[in-house]
Amino acid sequence: NAGVTQTPKFRILKIGQSMTLQCAQDMNHNYMYWYRQDPGMGLKLIYYSVGAGITDKGEVPNGYNVSRSTTEDFPLRLELAAPSQTSVYFCASSYAGASTDTQYFGPGTRLTVL
Amino acid sequence: GQQVMQIPQYQHVQEGEDFTTYCNSSTTLSNIQWYKQRPGGHPVFLIQLVKSGEVKKQKRLTFQFGEAKKNSSLHITATQTTDVGTYFCAGISGGYQKVTFGIGTKLQVIP
Numbered sequence: 001n002a003g004v005t006q007t008p009k010f011r012i013l014k015i016g017q018s019m020t021l022q023c024a025q026d027m028n029h030n031y032m033y034w035y036r037q038d039p040g041m042g043l044k045l046i047y048y049s050v051g052a053g054i055t056d057k058g059e060v061p062n063g064y065n066v067s068r069s070t071t072e073d074f075p076l077r078l079e080l081a082a083p084s085q086t087s088v089y090f091c092a093s094s095y096a097g098a099s100t101d102t103q104y105f106g107p108g109t110r111l112t113v114l
Numbered sequence: 115g116q117q118v119m120q121i122p123q124y125q126h127v128q129e130g131e132d133f134t135t136y137c138n139s140s141t142t143l144s145n146i147q148w149y150k151q152r153p154g155g156h157p158v159f160l161i162q163l164v165k166s167g168e169v170k171k172q173k174r175l176t177f178q179f180g181e182a183k184k185n186s187s188l189h190i191t192a193t194q195t196t197d198v199g200t201y202f203c204a205g206i207s208g209g210y211q212k213v214t215f216g217i218g219t220k221l222q223v224i225p
Binding site: 033035040041042043044045059090092098100102103104105106107108 | 118120123145147155156157158159162202204206213214215216217218
């Protein structure tokens with residue numbers, strides 16, 4: 001049981017480039033989340049999904065897109081990367097939803113936009 | 115929108131001293147969660163509090179949820195070097211899946 005996995009671990013992008021951050025979980029969780037963590041700050045919710053085919057915006061969705069075609073995968077797409085998107089991105093999942101259940105976090109992707 | 119404030123932002127303690135971090139929400143919460151993040155690591159769930167006035171203990175850690183469900187605290191008794199990390203509270207409101215994290219309290223333990 002690998003839990004929540006994220007790829008890549010590190011990435012440097014140039015301004016205007018695009019990329020997809022991958023997230024997968026093998027716990028059969030319905031709920032999945034994307035957070036960003038800026039240095040010395042807490043986590044801010046970007047997008048979340050309550051099941052395959054259903055996604056919704058979190059607190060800071062601008063500049064990002066998500067899709068959820070399967071229960072296992074929840075990729076995060078960055079279009080036209082900007083320096084303000086330099087951050088550590090964490091994917092998380094839970095079985096019954098954050099309001100009642102534990103969130104399990106992946107190891108994170110450290111993204112730098114230059 | 116909902117805001118969750120956490121203090122202090124940093125705390126240095128001598129090993130063996132106690133440590134407390136406080137979390138305050140601008141709105142009434144349905145429940146609150148606490149996470150620990152080791153340096154360079156990812157957040158790891160510690161506990162969830164649901165009931166007004168609830169107190170839960172995990173060995174040297176004591177978690178409290180206020181009577182009004184707008185504040186919470188985490189107290190560590192006799193800190194050890196293994197307690198080093200950042201402790202986050204996360205407030206959840208109503209039936210939404212949106213979790214608001216506090217800024218975290220970074221704990222340094224001096225041996």
